[in-house]
Amino acid sequence: MQFPWFRHHFLLRRWFDRVFLDMPDAAIRQVTGRKHWPPYSLRAFVGGAQGFDKAGSWFADELWRWQLLGQGSRLLDIGCGCGRIAYALATEPRLDRLQLQYAGMDVDRECVDWCVSHISPRNGRFSFYHADCRNPSYNPEGTETVGGYRFPRADGSCDLILATSVFTHLLAGELRHYLGEVSRLLAPGGVAYTSFFLYQSADEAAAGMARHGIRFPCRRARYAVNREDFPANAVAYEEAYVRELAAEFGLAVLEPAHYGVQDLVLLTRVSDGELRAELGAGWHELEDERWRWTERVFSAQVWRPQAAGTMRLRFLFTVPEGLAPVRLAVWADGVVLEVGVFGGSGEQVYEGSFALDSAGETVRLEFALDRALGLFGEDRRELGVQVAFRPGPGAPERDLLPIVVTDCGG
Numbered sequence: 001m002q003f004p005w006f007r008h009h010f011l012l013r014r015w016f017d018r019v020f021l022d023m024p025d026a027a028i029r030q031v032t033g034r035k036h037w038p039p040y041s042l043r044a045f046v047g048g049a050q051g052f053d054k055a056g057s058w059f060a061d062e063l064w065r066w067q068l069l070g071q072g073s074r075l076l077d078i079g080c081g082c083g084r085i086a087y088a089l090a091t092e093p094r095l096d097r098l099q100l101q102y103a104g105m106d107v108d109r110e111c112v113d114w115c116v117s118h119i120s121p122r123n124g125r126f127s128f129y130h131a132d133c134r135n136p137s138y139n140p141e142g143t144e145t146v147g148g149y150r151f152p153r154a155d156g157s158c159d160l161i162l163a164t165s166v167f168t169h170l171l172a173g174e175l176r177h178y179l180g181e182v183s184r185l186l187a188p189g190g191v192a193y194t195s196f197f198l199y200q201s202a203d204e205a206a207a208g209m210a211r212h213g214i215r216f217p218c219r220r221a222r223y224a225v226n227r228e229d230f231p232a233n234a235v236a237y238e239e240a241y242v243r244e245l246a247a248e249f250g251l252a253v254l255e256p257a258h259y260g261v262q263d264l265v266l267l268t269r270v271s272d273g274e275l276r277a278e279l280g281a282g283w284h285e286l287e288d289e290r291w292r293w294t295e296r297v298f299s300a301q302v303w304r305p306q307a308a309g310t311m312r313l314r315f316l317f318t319v320p321e322g323l324a325p326v327r328l329a330v331w332a333d334g335v336v337l338e339v340g341v342f343g344g345s346g347e348q349v350y351e352g353s354f355a356l357d358s359a360g361e362t363v364r365l366e367f368a369l370d371r372a373l374g375l376f377g378e379d380r381r382e383l384g385v386q387v388a389f390r391p392g393p394g395a396p397e398r399d400l401l402p403i404v405v406t407d408c409g410g
C-alpha cells in the first residue's frame with residue numbers, strides 16, 4: 001500500500017493516530033476483550049496494529065523452540081517498543097516457572113511509559129527504561145547519540161539479547177556500536193536474537209526482495225535505505241558486511257541465517273579456545289525441534305580459534321522404521337574416521353574423535369549414509385534420516401547444532 005507522505009513521518013503519524021484513531025480503537029478493544037493492548041498509536045509502530053497477542057506468542061514460541069529461555073535467564077530487549085514480546089513473556093503461564101529477568105529499553109518514551117505502567121505491575125521481574133538516544137524517525141529530539149550510548153549494564157550480564165526489528169532502523173555507525181555493546185553484554189554461551197533486512201548485492205536491495213516486501217533504492221556504503229528523507233524508517237544491510245562487523249566484535253553467527261520477512265541472525269560470543277561448528281551442505285531448516293535432511297551426504301566445519309587438541313564428535317540421528325540397516329561413513333578432512341552399520345531403527349549415536357593439530361585449524365567433517373530417502377512419493381522429508389536437535393550429555397543446554405563436538409584433552 002502507498003502511504004500518503006505524512007505516514008512516513010512517524011511522529012506526525014502518531015499524532016494523527018492519537019487524535020483520530022485511539023478513541024474508536026479503545027472502544028472496540030473494550031468489547032472485544034483486548035483491553036490489555038496498548039493504544040493504536042503505539043501499536044501501529046511495531047509491525048501492524050492488529051496482531052499484538054499473536055505476534056507476542058509467536059516470538060515466545062520461537063525463543064522456546066530455539067531453547068533460548070532457561071531458568072532465570074537474564075534478557076535485554078533492545079528497542080522493546082510497546083512490549084509486544086515482553087507482554088507475552090511476562091504473562092504466558094508456561095514461562096512462569098522460568099522466572100525470567102527481563103529489561104526492555106527503547107528510545108521511544110511513550111512506549112516505555114506504557115510498558116512500565118502495564119507490564120511491570122503484572123510481572124515484577126520485568127523492567128523497562130528509556131534511553132534518550134536520537135533516532136531521526138522515532139526520537140528526533142533525542143539528546144544522546146546512538147553511537148556514544150553505553151547500555152547501563154555490566155559486561156557479560158545478559159543470557160539473551162533481543163533486537164527484533166531494531167537494526168532495521170539503525171544506520172551503519174549506529175549498528176556497529178550496538179553490535180559492540182551486544183558483544184560486551186553477552187554472558188558466556190549467551191545468544192543475541194537479531195533481525196535484519198539482508199541483501200547480497202546493491203542491485204538486489206534496490207529492486208527489493210519478495211520476502212521483505214520493501215525496496216531499498218538509496219545506496220550507501222554497504223547498506224541501503226528505503227527513503228532518503230526518512231532514512232531510519234527502513235534500513236537494509238549487505239549480509240557480508242553484517243558478518244564482518246559481527247566477527248570484528250568476536251561474535252559468531254549460529255548457522256544458518258534464517259531468511260524471512262525479516263532475516264533472523266543468531267549471534268553468540270566466541271571465547272578463546274572455544275570450539276565452533278558450522279553446518280555445510282545437506283542440512284535443512286529446523287522443523288519441530290529437529291534438523292531434517294534429505295541428502296545422503298552432508299558436511300560441517302569445525303574449528304577452534306586458539307589451541308590444538310583432540311576433539312570428540314558425537315552425532316545423533318534417528319532412523320525411521322523400515323529404513324534400517326543404515327551404513328554411516330564419516331570423514332575428517334578426507335580421512336575416514338568410521339564406517340559403521342546401524343542396524344536398528346530409532347535414535348542412533350555415532351561417537352568418534354579426531355585431532356586438530358594446530359590452533360586456528362579448520363576441519364571439514366563429512367557424513368554419508370547409504371539410505372535416506374523413501375521412493376514412494378510421500379513428503380521426502382518425513383522419510384529422511386533425522387539428526388536430533390538436542391545436545392549430548394555435558395554439552396551446553398543451548399547448543400543449537402545437531403552435531404556436538406567437545407574437547408577430550410591433550
Ligand SMILES: C[S@@+](CC[C@H](N)C(=O)[O-])C[C@H]1O[C@@H](n2cnc3c(N)ncnc32)[C@H](O)[C@@H]1O
Nearest residue numbers: 046079080081084106107108135138146164165
Ligand atoms: C519496529 S519497532 C520494533 C519493536 C519491538 N522490538 C518489537 O519487535 O515489537 C522498532 C523499535 O526500535 C526502537 N528504536 C529505534 N532506534 C533505537 C535505538 N537506537 N535504540 C533502541 N531502540 C531503538 C523504536 O523506538 C521502536 O520502538
